[in-house]
Amino acid sequence: MTLWAVVPVKALSRSKSRLSLVLGVEERQALSASLLAHTLDSLTRAEGIGRIAVVSSDAQVRSLARARGAVYIEDPPAGGLNQALERARQTALDQHATRLLVLPADLPRLTAEAITSLASLGNGAPSVVLAPDRHGSGTNALLLTPPGLIEYAFGPLSFMRHLQLAEAAGIQPQICRSPAFALDLDLPEDLSLLAESSAEGVAEA
Secondary structure (H helix, E strand, C coil): CCEEEEEECCCHHHCCHHHCCCCCHHHHHHHHHHHHHHHHHHHHHCCCCCEEEEEECCHHHHHHHHHCCCEEEECCCCCCHHHHHHHHHHHHHHCCCCEEEECCCCCCCCCHHHHHHHHCCCCCCCEEEEEECCCCCCEEEEEEECCCCCCCCCCCCHHHHHHHHHHHCCCCCEECCCHHHHCCCCCHHHHHHHHHHHHCCCCCC
16 A cells, blocks of 8 residues: 655745744744654654655645655636645645545654554555544644545544544544644744743654
């Protein structure tokens, strides 16, 4: 079975706007690029990942993705996240993917080991695996076997919406609760939490 990992990335010029109170434009762009590199490096080291794809409309993202051996999928700038992921899903299916993992590019505690553990779930049967954010409202990883099992519902309250879609498809979703997936850097308080955990000796990578 071939597992594709898909990482959607906004144009870096528009990334992390909710951090604008504490970070300038160039700092936010650098942070986003660094987080993407960390995500791709973690996926490369993880076991069970067949192909890695990045879907974006940004030239710098394209260069970074290709430098790390990832497939780059061009997405129109005006499109939304779910539309971008549908485009990536079709590309994966055209290349005979049998499983698909959607992973955001802003998880500073992500590790190859956590990805390997999540990828081992639901293998060999129709399944939906979800990793919620620290609030229990967002979806910070979504693993589908097969790739087209449910629609994407990223956005507000996506975790609950994905649970409902799985159950409507007759699937009992599996939940992966892990610090590696829980913290995404969206708000100033997320940066503070990351700094506190680092000071206490919790690894960021």
